[in-house]
Amino acid sequence: MENIFKKVKKFTCHGVLVTAIVFPVSNVMAEGMSYDYAQADYISDTFDLDGSITAVEGNGIGFSLSLSFAPAFAVRLAVASTTFRDFHEVRVDSSKVTMLGVTGHTSVAENTDVFANVSVIKAEISANNGVSSFSKNDYSALVDVGLRHRLIDEIELEVQGSYVNVFSYALISTTAGGRYYFRKRLSVGASYVTNDVHDSLFITARMDI
Secondary structure, eight states: OHHHHHHHHHHHHHHHHHHHHHSSSOOOOOTTSOOOEEEEEEEEEEEOSSSSSOOEEEEEEEEEEEEEEETTEEEEEEEEEEEEOOBTTBEEEEEEEEEEEEEEEEEEETTEEEEEEEEEEEEEEEEEOSSOEEEEEEEEEEEEEEEEEEEETTEEEEEEEEEEEETTEEEEEEEEEEEEESSSSEEEEEEEEEOSSEEEEEEEEEEEO
């Protein structure tokens, strides 16, 4: 049991980091689109402890706010929290990520934008197996680079790569997603993020402001 608990603690860190990496899915929007928005997220996390036992699953919610302060720059604030289900009588109570950063973007073609984001993040985790418990937090920098494209007026596509090193773990993740505008300022989206140990699905609702 002690070994399992240690593994859960270790890979919970990975789950926290990936949540930070992909939240929110979209940092900026291409030329002619708003990059001032409020966004709510539903998060579904799955990660494999060592490939020999059942994967740990969890669900969470998040919120982000993006506001432009110059033609090519926006500030982004985001918070995400995930609760993981019981696993081998070990319960990871929660993971939480808070991030604040700046995104720079430029148009490279019609309806196409490249962007880079640098953020400071605070990652927090807590776990309890009924006998012992722990909590831990760490600070680090997060770097995102990606491309956004408005396929048609109602549909956007995005790909993104991210890097972070926190809790002594380095993660490089890739993200692919899309967004559908059913009103001029209202949209829904979905994205998938993956790395060596972790997969996440994000369902988002956004309002441009």
